[in-house]
Amino acid sequence: MTQTSSAGSTPAGDVATEQAGNGHGSLPLLTLGVVGVVYGDIGTSPIYAFRQAMSVAPGGHNTTGEILGLLSLIVWALTLTVAVKYIFFVTRADNNGEGGTLSLMSLARKTFDKAPTWITGLGVLGAAMFYGDAMITPAISVLSAVEGLEIVAPNMTRWVVPITLVIIVGLFAVQRFGTAGVAIVFGPITAVWFLVLGTIGVVHIVQYPGILAALNPYYAIEFLVTHANLAFVVMGAVFLAVTGAEALYVDIGHFGRRPIVLAWFGLVFPCLLLNYFGQGAFVLSVGPETVRSPFFEMHPDWAIGPFVALATMATIIASQAVISGAYSLTQQAIALNLLPRMVVRHTSETQSGQVYMPQVNSFLMIMVLILVVAFRSSEALSQAYGIAVSGIMIVTLALLLVVMRRNWKWHTIWLVGFAALYAVIDGGFFIVNAAKIFNGGWVPVAVAAIVSLVMVTWMLGRRRLAEKTRRDEVPLSFLVDNLAKKRPTTVPGTAIFLTSDIEGAPTALLHSLKHYKVLHESNVILTVNTSPSPRVPDDEKVHYEAYNELFSRVIVTFGYMEEPNIPKALALARKIGWKFDIMSTSFFLSRRSLKAGQKGNMLRRWQDRVFARLARNASDATEYFHIPTGRVVEIGTQLVL
Template sequence: MTYPQLRSEDPEIGHETSSGTAPLVLAALGVVYGDIGTSPLYAFREALHATAGLGSHRDNVFGILSLIVWALTVVVTVKYVTFVLKADNHGEGGTLSLMTLARESIPGRPLWIMVLGVAGASLFLGDAIITPAISVLSAVEGIQVVAPALSHWVVPITLTIIAMLFIIQRFGTGGVAAVFGPVMALWFAVLGISGGIHILDDPAILGAINPIHAIQYAGNNVGLAITVLGAVFLAVTGAEALYVDLGHFGRRPIVIAWFVFVFPCLLLNYFGQGAFVLANPDMASHPFFGMHPDWARVPIVCLATAATVIASQAVISGAYSLVRQAMHLNLLPRMQILHTSETHSGQIFIPQVNSFLFVFVVALVLYFRSSSGLSAAYGIAVTGEMLITSILLFVVMRHVWNWKMLSAAAVIVPLLLIDTGFFAANIAKFPDGGWVPITVASIMGLMMQTWISGRRLLAARTRADEIPLRSIIDRLAQKKPPTVPGTAIFLTSDVEGAPTALLHSLKHYKVLHEQNIILSVVTAATPFVPDDDKIFLESFNPLFSRLVITFGYMETPNIPRVLALARKLGLSFDIMSTSFFLSRRTILPSKKGGMPFWQDRLFIALARNAGTATDYFGLPSGRVVELGLQTVI
């Protein structure tokens, strides 16, 4: 059914902001580029370690550096900056936004696209537990260079920083975020300056920009190629953040920040590390910290730690946003969402997600105990997500941008080959730690698949027991029961059926309110729905009306706030004399159900731990009446 929309200009509901480009560029440095900006701490080092000391040291440095330079150029600059950032879903980015855009563009909304989206979202959450662990560990390990006697304090200090990072999440990041941009601007400046200075150690290192060095190195080290590629990929981890945070800053500030600050500074630092290692082969174990003079190492360790905390904060916030999207798209059960800012709706805190991430991050630090050990776990989730992004981008090129098959293939096929190569290289690290993100992603994927299937079964069972709304209204018009003063709002997910809460209310109370509103909340395929398109009101008779509220999948579905729009359509009610009726279902498993018995149990556990509709929709708890019933799935 297509619903006509109300046109409204309510300033209390709408939210539009505008900012200058320069502040957004600075903010993007702090949020978007935190992860990829801390890669110089370990990417070049791990790639050198992967050579196992075989071959010419100089050829290894030139070959690895050339691979890193062209990975940054092709994966980040060409793929993400040039193409992926243009595939926005009404200004929003990220795996689920791209999935929704691609799925809506094809008639029939094919299931395989949703499967890819779920897989990509699951892999992102797998990545989200590794980034804080490896980033903070790699920074704190600078102590081993500054004061080797304190090396045994690396893990305790890392755990302390991580604990503090997760504890402060509930207080919001608004105040801290104000310094993210300047700190990361300083970090990139230090990267560029220190790298530029050490290029003078061996200026010939600039020749590594020639891709021939990368090709020759791969050809001469076939046996090591997979291992080295897995380490080289660490230089581009964080590229997905460009797309995930598209809605926060817009494409232009992200692109400007990349070309003006991030890309040049990263290149200078990697070239500087290469030249430094050529001049000082004995410092290959810690080239980043080793290339700074003694007086600067302590400040550099402190700055690196701050940068890694910022990088971790960005991925944690991204996990909150991703889970909220998944909840609104009915891929995950409702969870409690706390807003930490009165002015920015995107600043949220989800306690259950925070606890989940904290437990896994601490476990990873205790298990691997070093960034080198964790590097084996890093990469599979990111490369898998990048591979999925390329496939969905091809769908968008063909069906949204209307590119011809040859043109789309000319762009996507080379990118797919590169993504596949990196994915294969990281899969080789599965026994050494790559199983970690795969395990987490598998758990999340199973939860999403169970929730989707369980909700579908539950909806089918409920629909079989429901009576068409029109039929109930016609019966009540013929034989009107007694009425009581006030307004009753009955929430239902089925727009056409009579709410179960209404049927049970009539059965037990045998009365109606003077005004009865059948309310359904639907989620649009767009991230935000304009205020003048949010609401549809249909009046059946003086007793009954139907209200359909449409939210975008990035919005917080606050019903009382949006009900103010209904007054413009003549709907008059006093919230203090209004009762919200909900049906609370107790789900029972069935051995002959549509899912395996164990999966029924999992779905029931997810449903029991889901947040209440009262909290999720922002309903006044003192005005909510819940009617319970049992359903067998």
């Protein structure tokens, strides 16, 4: 009965993504926006990645060959993981122009008549791990930039953590105003950041051109072979260079694939490589044993102060990107019924993707502040960084293989080859990061476990609630037929009864008949569905069906990236023949008061209690669906799970 958009993605998914991006401006402006929003995270990795790779290899970085080996590992990690996997393949797996773990999950599910549970499980796991990433990224990015003050003024060391806390509080405090205004400066500032990275890198490469030999993968392989005892921990540090790659896929819907590709190969990738090579050249020029933080020390003394300020701005921008991503991910999860409803505030009248979620913002801010106070340095935080991101990459790979096989129709040989290559790379990164679990890596794991548990509990609770409600309710067809034969007293106007169950009579309708013993002259059973596609065209959004002169059914289908605005959707129904006046229409909602039952085992009873609490804390349906408050009648019912 429900009409949904089901267009799939193909390897040539650029058409959809280009259409998604074209609404935001010209290609140069889009590309500049990509530099600021998409690449802010990975653009701050040079601050700590090479430094950490050197620090975890004591005694293994005193020769030219070993420095070349470390650099070669970073170069090829960036090339194979970001340039090849994400740019050439993952960004093509768009779901009608949208990206991210949940979009990829929806795309993979659409290739099955009945999607296997494990695909949903992977989507839940990937989304949960993103929250761990969203907590650590602002903490490590801002902290690592402010630590540059120690180079300018060593006596400022004790002020690094307080200054970081102030910046983070300010960052989260301005989220309520939206990113529309400040986004104008994001692109130019980050573009300047990358140009400065590349320029200082070139200066030191010219002084030590032999560093370019690190382009040869032989040095990476040789380092791993000759330093087998260090390879494990070194690869964990090398992985820091590719953190932020997941943002490429998440932000496709805002910019389109072409600007993302142009920005990567035209500016970001070259400047990152030049800076890493420049750091290596600087270390070999002055001697590894004298260098503490090559990223800051490679600058002349007069430039360190301004550069620390620029680095701080760049890390704030990088943090903004991942915070906004957490809002978007939560909005998708709510639409896909993975999380209870939360308050979603749209901060832009022209760009629907710009949202602010107070509960998510408060949760992230508190967790980021706790991380900064607990770890106190970016070096310590790097031990906690990586597990969540590497886990997301494995989930992305698994879902991508499903799409490659079932949607793109890849030949088995090519599929197995691709899977084998990246199973080794992504699996290797995950293993080396998992080894840090007792040194701080448990933090994102714990967050992912809690969020996954909440999502699973919410899904199971909704399923049990629907089953119980279906058993208790009267079939809609039976009620409609009986009321048509024996019509009760009718009153003027239209009554719209919201229900998620297509087959059963709405609880609000049954209680209305029981207590008021009247019907409106027009009664509409309204069901709101979410499509596996990010957006549904207006001509497919509303399905209307008249049962008789008393009853009709309307099914409204929103994409999971759309704002569920019922009045606007019902206005579309006029085009298909349904006439109604909002001022003579009442919306009837059933507000359930849930109580945990005493049946089942301890786990079942615990899940029921958690689900009941989540349901109580969910945002009001009237606000979530933008129904005029003066037109709503809520009928309370109590239900034991």
